[in-house]
Amino acid sequence: xxxxxxxxxALVDRVAKGDRAAVRLLFMRHHARVYRFVARxxxxxxxxxxxxxxxxxxxxRQAPGFEGRSEVSTWLLGIARFKALSLLxxxxxxxxxxxxxxxxxxxxxxxEVVTMKEDKAAALRRFIDALPEEHRTVIxxxxxxxxxxxxxxxxxxxxxxxxxxxxxxxxxxxxxxxxAAGYDRGWP
Amino acid sequence: xxxxxxxxxxxxxxxxxxxxxxxxxxxxxLEAVEEWLADPAAMTALGEAEAEFSGTSAANEAIRPPxxxxxxxxKALDAEAGPARKxxxxxxxxxxxxxxxxxxxxxAWAAAAVLLLLIAVQSLVQPGGKGKDFEIAGAQDDLAxxxxxxxxxKPDAKMSDISAFLxxxxxxxxxxxxxxxxxxxxxxxxxxxxxxxxxxxxxxxPFADTVIEGRKPVDGG
Numbered sequence: 092x093x094x095x096x097x098x099x100x101a102l103v104d105r106v107a108k109g110d111r112a113a114v115r116l117l118f119m120r121h122h123a124r125v126y127r128f129v130a131r132x133x134x135x136x137x138x139x140x141x142x143x144x145x146x147x148x149x150x151x152r153q154a155p156g157f158e159g160r161s162e163v164s165t166w167l168l169g170i171a172r173f174k175a176l177s178l179l180x181x182x183x184x185x186x187x188x189x190x191x192x193x194x195x196x197x198x199x200x201x202x203e204v205v206t207m208k209e210d211k212a213a214a215l216r217r218f219i220d221a222l223p224e225e226h227r228t229v230i231x232x233x234x235x236x237x238x239x240x241x242x243x244x245x246x247x248x249x250x251x252x253x254x255x256x257x258x259x260x261x262x263x264x265x266x267x268x269x270x271a272a273g274y275d276r277g278w279p
Numbered sequence: 280x281x282x283x284x285x286x287x288x289x290x291x292x293x294x295x296x297x298x299x300x301x302x303x304x305x306x307x308x309l310e311a312v313e314e315w316l317a318d319p320a321a322m323t324a325l326g327e328a329e330a331e332f333s334g335t336s337a338a339n340e341a342i343r344p345p346x347x348x349x350x351x352x353x354k355a356l357d358a359e360a361g362p363a364r365k366x367x368x369x370x371x372x373x374x375x376x377x378x379x380x381x382x383x384x385x386x387a388w389a390a391a392a393v394l395l396l397l398i399a400v401q402s403l404v405q406p407g408g409k410g411k412d413f414e415i416a417g418a419q420d421d422l423a424x425x426x427x428x429x430x431x432x433k434p435d436a437k438m439s440d441i442s443a444f445l446x447x448x449x450x451x452x453x454x455x456x457x458x459x460x461x462x463x464x465x466x467x468x469x470x471x472x473x474x475x476x477x478x479x480x481x482x483x484x485p486f487a488d489t490v491i492e493g494r495k496p497v498d499g500g
Contacts, residue, residue, distance in 0.1 A: 098453070109360075111356060111360065112455065114356065115349065115352075115353060115356075116452060116454075116455065118348075118349060118352055119349065119438065119441075119442075119452055119462075120442075120452065122344060122348055122349070122352075122438060123344050123438055123439050123442050126342070126344040126348070127339045127340075127342045127344070130342050131338075131339065131342070136342065139342075139344075140344075140345060140348070143344070143348070144348070144351065144352050144355055147352055147356075148352075148355060148356065148359055151356060151359065151360065152359075211330070212330065212333065212334060215330055215331065215334040216334040216337055216338050219331065219334050219335055219338055220338055230297070230331070230335055231335060231339065233297040233298060233301055233303075234297055234300070234301065234331060234332045234335035234336065235335050235336055235339045237301045237302070237303065238301070238303065239298060239301075239303030239304075240298055240303070242303070255294050255295075258294050258297060259290060259293070259294045262293060262294070262296075262297075262328075262331070265331060266327075
């Protein structure tokens with residue numbers, strides 16, 4: 092456990108006692124990541140703005156019940172995930188961003204054409220963005236949020252084995268997309 | 280080991296690579312990946328995962344949270360929790376800072392010098408004296424003995440810019456904000472020269488409004 096995470100927990104203890112400065116400090120530390128996590132899930136920055144604010148108000152409300160069984164960042168992402176899901180279900184929106192999915196190169200584009208359009212790094216970023224939400228989320232949580240397999244399971248409320256399966260298929264899809272675009276890749 | 284089994288092992292290692300890169304892998308999984316990476320052929324796979332790591336970070340960092348998010352949140356919090364109380368034990372430092380902010384710019388730094396003197400005197404007259412320091416808004420944590428600076432950010436500063444700057448320079452917000460939105464920024468400097476360098480760096484940022492020296496490293500005399 093790092094000093095920073097201990098400090099997060101100490102701050103949650105202060106929030107539980109009604110310390111508003113502590114909740115603002117936690118907001119400063121974690122808001123950008125929570126905001127980006129929701130924006131990536133929902134595809135809407137407006138929704139991310141509302142939900143991220145709600146997450147920290149929820150932190151204010153739930154701090155007395157925080158038992159410290161997970162890292163504060165994992166807890167916040169779990170709340171964000173739940174709120175994003177609830178809102179999306181309410182709005183009956185599709186999980187997969189059709190526009191982004193359509194951006195995956197199809198058979199009409201030859202590898203040469205795609206290669207001319209962009210370098211490998213740009214292509215990879217585009218393919219990551221175009222992954223189905225359930226795959227992109229595990230990629231985001233591992234690479235950007237630094238979460239472990241177990242923590243991702245907690246955030247998404249899924250078994251560890253499912254986290255690994257989603258990671259496997261996410262990386263496989265990225266490999267397939269790169270290969271289709273003409274980039275050599277050792278795996279899959 | 281059959282070809283199928285080899286492929287299965289490779290798939291498993293490829294699945295664990297993102298967690299190896301983010302430092303969260305441990306135990307037998309960590310040992311298995313490290314053993315697998317000893318094979319030069321596996322280094323290509325590590326390179327691919329690193330490219331994914333960079334691509335994912337870039338995609339996320341491209342999303343910029345609104346600059347006024349904190350102020351809007353503070354209003355929402357006040358609406359939920361009622362009017363803010365005056366900070367408990369509103370410290371002499373917060374009061375001094377308030378006075379400092381109220382004076383004209385031309386004499387502000389002279390006031391800062393006085394404030395620094397007050398800080399020095401305060402640390403000397405504390406019961407138990409040596410090493411005892413003041414606290415802001417009751418901050419008590421493991422970073423309490425870290426060298427720090429007092430920083431006020433510009434109202435239009437973007438949180439994402441501040442976070443990125445702090446993160447890339449190993450700086451941490453370890454206290455605050457006070458009622459006047461002053462943050463205590465922990466500076467992991469080993470000596471006074473490092474500390475001064477970091478302080479200048481913070482002051483040079485476009486989002487920094489005011490930067491005042493706090494506790495220096497032990498040799499910081």
